[in-house]
Amino acid sequence: MALPRLIKHNPVFLSEEELASSFAVRQAELNLLLDIIRENTGSVNQHVIIIGPRGMGKTMLVLRLALAVRQDESLSRSWHPLTLPEEIYDVANEGEVWLRVLERIAVQEREAGRDYNRWLQSYESLRGEREEQKLKVKALAALSEFAGERNTKLLVIIENLQMVLGEQSGSDAAWDLRHTLLNNSGIMIIATATTRFKEIMNAERANFELFREITLTPLSTEDCRVLWCLIAGEDLVNDRIRPMEVLTGGSPRLLAILANFAAGKSLTELMDDLVVLIDDHTTYFKANMEALPSLERRVFVTLAELWEPAEARQVARRCRLDVNKTSALLKRLVEKGAVVETGKVGRKNLYQVAERLYNIYHLMRLSGIEADRVRALVRFMIPMYGQERVAHALAAEACRHEGEHRKAWIDGYREILADLKVKEQKQEIKILNDQAAEAFKKGDFQSAINQLDTLLSRFGDNDDPTLRKAIARALFNKGHTLESLDRHEEAITVYDDIARRFGEADDSALRKQVAHALFNKGVTLGELERAEEAIAVYDELILRFGEADDRALREGVARGFFNKGVDLEELGRIEEAITVYDELIRRFSEVDDSALRERVACALCKKSLALEKLGRGEEEIAVHDDLLRRFAATSDPAVRKAVACTLNLRAWSVYAKEDNSMVDQAILDAKKAIEIYPQDAYRHTLASLLALASRWGDAFDQARLFANDDLLLSQSPDDIIDFFIYAASSGKAEEALRAIKGTKAESAMEPLVVALKIAAGKTFRAPQEVVEVAKDIVKRIEERARMLESKPD
């Protein structure tokens, strides 16, 4: 089967058959439009505007739509499609629009071999009408007459509506058109417009709201494949069609150009003809660029020069504009479809020209250097043919030239080779890193170190930017592994090496490694009880990265603050620790990031504990309240832990003060803490409070649970003992014995059990040393009982 004839810029030249056969994508949009037309059976019609940049397929779509309506038995009875030419530069008001429609009727009737003279005469006569209002009325009257005779309605297709009614006519024209469209069910408009924002806005919001908008988005990978197959006769699978999609930004026009161009051509022919390709479409590229406002064009051209995805900051620096302004301009270009966002670095967007051929066009047209043209060629061909084939072709081409003319081709060849070598090295590094990770997972830390040392000795001094990240990561892994072997001093040396080598890097991945290294160094120093040095390291971390926008770096800074506060407390510098916690809270409390919110919650918690140490109870309570106010409703698990901790602390402070007036609320707090984050330390708090409230039955139910907790037994045995002392001193020794029976505490705390038996007046048998300790506990019970008796009610 012969491939469809390709008419890139004027699909109107296609015959009906060619039009139908070359319409391969946008089927969903076509069906949607047909449905909307079918549903226009009422007193007022839904009109449509199709929005898309140049080359997105608007004209093709509306022409195909008109054909579909003519060929549909039911639709063709109700609707008569009339397509105005794409460029109607001589229309300045609504009346002139209808006049052109009338002209179109005359032309169509003539082409169909029907009597057209009447309509032609009507058109000719109205051309002499100077009064706008009269022209509009009379032209509409003529159209009504035509429609009435045919017992049909008019489907009028107007391209570039924004030019017709935005640039070329006044604002009143839009109101007039709206009135006509809302009060005349015999006319339906299908309009097209580019995404050029200004023109759409100038087309009057009053009218814009009237139109149902259909936006033509860039073609998907699958649609690119379908279109390529139709034009080039070649079915490219994913990894081969994807570069075409990227190169053209999914623009059907550019894809069609490329497909037609690339199909059946050899590499050498491609190289020769790329210049021709770019030259052929210079008018198209130039027109689109020149249509941009000057500042947007400047930003666009800068982005085209950069080639790789770039942040707003890079673009701003290069084109010497303010960053905020550049950012706003880039957003406008994104909205127009000229630029796309291709990812993020931290929170910052990366931008790239949407149609990559612009990059090639720019490089080839605007650079006078042959080497740049070769570079453009290479970039164009690699996605289609791969690096190795292109390298061969460049080498062959270099051999065909002599002297200076050979140089550019050789340079291109060398660049590819260098690129290939770097890829090999990256692969090797990855293997070594993976082997080290595998060894680490198995606990074979020394083997992990050996693998990493091999990697570092072979590639550690390599300056290639793409390898530096891998090297930094290997160093960090080595430091971390050394820590696992308790070789802390060596680990610190490695972290210092990371900071020295990569501390000045701009690359965000390298900056993160430096931040991690500093943090780990601080933690290691803390573990070595070198708190002062650890604090200095955290200070360095905060100084270097305190203003960073990147999410991971900010988290590192928050953790640095937190650990600094902890270390200050270790040194007894509580006030300073509180100041540090306050700074953490101030910096990050408004941030909508889960990890940072957790840090803030933990800082609040730590601050409250610090205040408690200083005996500043009122402020401690205020901090509890602040934390709960901020985070009580959160669903974030990490933050909820901090909330539970705070509730527990608040509840415990009531018990510590023996404040009976607050005990009910404190019990609720403790229960809530357990609900959020069940742990036996909180059950101990709850049990103590229930005891304070003389709800001994409930208290002992909780005691049975916490008395079985290994962590509590090992880390806070005094808390457990204290509870049972309280119980015994309140005359509940026997019940206490029943509660502790069968728990782990019974066997782990024999002196306590003996003491309870003594207090309950029961017999016992135990070794002497146990009895001695038990007697001390009994003394504490008696003392506590006296204290309780002397307390006023």
Place this chain on the structure above:
Amino acid sequence: MEAGLKNKYGPWVIGEDFFNRDTEVRQLTELIDDGNNILVVAPRRVGKTSLIREAFRRMEERNQDYLLFVDVQHCCTPEDVIIATSLVACPYQALKDKIFDVFSSFWKQFRENVGSIGSGELLEIKFREGLGSDWQAKGQKILGNLAQADRPIAICFDELPVMLTRLLSCSKETEYEPKRNSTDVFLTWLRHLMGEHQDKLRFIVCGSIGLEPILKRHGLSHTLTQLRAFPLEPWSRETAEACLNALALRYNLKWANEAQRSLLDHLGSYIPHHVQMFFGHLNEDCRRRSSNLLSLEDVKRVYQTSMLSTRGHAELADYEERLLRVLDRDSVTLALDLLTETAVAGALEPQTARLLAQSLLLKNSDAVLREVLDILQHDGYLEWDEHKQAWVFVSFLVKDWWKKRFSQSYVLPQERR
């Protein structure tokens, strides 16, 4: 008839395309039957035009009234309004004769030749020629004749506020006073007619911008005091849900868990146009993906990529432009700041509003602030939240549009010096 509801937004709808609002149609009809002159009050896109057209359609079926729906948005002068009214009346033969009588002496030739002209649109030209400069007398006669018809007549002037702003707009300051006087004359004339032909002629006025703020701004509040307000609210959530179900039925789509709830949560206020538009984008998205399931992720994605995108900017520009019509330049700046603060902060507290007004160094900033806040509430941008004790956006969609557009360049009140 296919089951479900057509996805149609932009133009007005009646009949099977008109969803719910039976209570409002009944209430409006009763008010008209009782001889009231009515002002339909509602923000844009709530469905005022559709409501009135649907009420007229149902009243038409009773065969007891003549219903004239006159769209005056394209009118710039009182003459235009009278001509538009005359054209709308012409399809009723009984009314057509009454109108033609007014022009009979001018049109002697024309009347006999009316059959030869062909299309009814050409009548407009002839009416304009016949009206000349004497619109008050001729207009009075036309309406007086119509009042003699065998049935009562209901006349709706749709977009009268827009017409008034066009009437009042001028490029030079010296033009303003004469234009204001002309407008005063026109409105006074209209009020007089409303009073003179009570019970026979019932007038309904509505528009996408508020009438009262325009009259107040130009010192014309005395001119149309006898209109009875008929407020039209956005849909209830239940109605919006029912609409979405009817739309999904028509296009054979299914709502996955939480998707419909999420759509409505995103909107916040169930303005019929927005509900239909959101569904329209979702429908389009499903077609492109060859799917018939509307999922929660689809709703979130389409909200961001379609509802808040360039379409959102155009809708937003419309909201901005409305303010320009009813407020002077300084007040517009304040209004934009108030709205942006509300969008960025989530709510506008009274003290912040005062701070913003003061920061603009306006004369009588309190009075200006009161006026602007009145208009922002009247026109449906903001509402007072008792719980927060602050103003909030009525529609979350409008808030999100506004925030996306303005938040980057906005300076917080406390940072202004």
